[in-house]
Amino acid sequence: MDYIGITERGDAALDLDWQEWVKEGKPAILISKDPLKLSRILRGMTTELFSPNIIVHATITGWGGTPYEPNVPKFPYSMEGYKELLNLLGHKRVVLRIDPIFPTNPGIKKAIEVRTSAFSVTDNPRFRISFLDNYDHIKLRFCKEGITPFDYDFHAPLELRKEMYEKFGDAEICGEPG
Secondary structure, rough: OOOOEEEOOOOOOOOOOHHHHOOOOOOOOEEOOOOOHHHHHHHOOOHHOOOOOOOEEEEOOEEEOOEEEOOOHHHHHHHHHHHHHHHHHOOOOOOEEEEEOOOHHHHHHHHHHHHHHOOOOOOOOOEEEEOOOOOOEEEEEEEOOOOOOOOOOOOHHHHHHHHHHHOOOOOOOOOOOO
């Protein structure tokens, strides 16, 4: 049986274990919050890169370099990486993943800004969105940064998620019940 390698538990620009998998010709979904670094890693590869079995999720929230995502590259840097990935792999193999979207007016506004920026890079962006899950480690990190955690158990209320989704039109949804 063949499996698909996915970097769900680590960033493909930081953990390079996926490279051996791809060199064997196996399919992979590479997820990264540092699309510029990942594009440079991919550019350094040879024929493995051009396998149609590689899909990249360039995760950009617009909050990089802020207390919400202090260790993530800033927005313009990330968009440059998204552009490089599109030039390298084409728009069918690169997904702009806006994940997480914070369930607030500023959070939605920031996500829409990221979505709008994608159209300045390509005519036909592919989007995948997901909303902030209220993990304990997220609440703890927010508290340490002086940010009030969100007032819901784990998933944002369904009606709020549906309302936010409608603002994104044809976006794919990632891991959202209901």
